[in-house]
């Protein structure tokens with residue numbers, strides 16, 4: 001039996017991340033494409049990805065991609081800077097669906113900024129991979145890119161403790177360290193970090209920060225369009241959420257970016 005174009009176009013777009021971070025990308029894509037169907041997997045049993053080895057990250061990513069493959073999807077969005085930086089190149093050729101990595105996509109746009117000094121806040125694994133520096137240098141070798149690891153930020157977001165005074169202090173200190181490099185712009189190079197924008201904006205102009213999810217979502221829209229993969233439905237699409245641990249905690253921490261109606265399904269591999 002052959003599958004028609006219409007059947008392929010009706011398949012969902014799948015997202016994954018270690019937790020709620022990837023919702024910052026889904027939030028933008030859903031606004032641009034409300035009629036698409038969406039799947040989202042938060043690998044909350046393994047969060048934080050930024051502290052994991054390449055071997056572990058490959059195994060987690062493959063399990064999730066195989067899960068999406070079984071469910072059926074037309075594209076998978078790696079809404080995670082860490083897996084985009086560390087595993088994308090190793091696994092991208094293995095799947096039949098489109099796989100969109102955030103770092104490689106955003107780097108093309110960031111490289112065009114008319115600035116010399118670009119700061120990037122990211123997880124330890126992303127910083128160690130050198131992916132931001134490498135990808136931006138492909139398009140703009142003159143731009144100085146300096147990355148900084150923020151060890152506590154993912155935990156703060158997942159635990160939904162953004163407003164605790166001690167956590168505001170942690171964010172302030174990390175920002176002060178970054179400011180020593182005199183960045184003209186700072187990329188929030190982990191999809192969890194846009195959750196902290198309101199805290200960061202207490203200490204610096206909000207215009208200083210770039211959330212790559214915006215240009216990433218724009219790219220996905222134009223690429224799906226170019227490849228004839230948009231669904232032509234008039235009604236609002238469905239969305240299904242999956243987590244590998246703590247569905248209640250996930251739903252609660254998500255609130256700032258996404259109103260999840262039903263409790264996410266718990267999945268273990």
Ligand code: DGL
Nearest residue numbers: 021048049050081082191
């Ligand atoms: N949100 C992910 C990223 O963009 C992973 C963060 C983590 O779990 O360490 O890097």
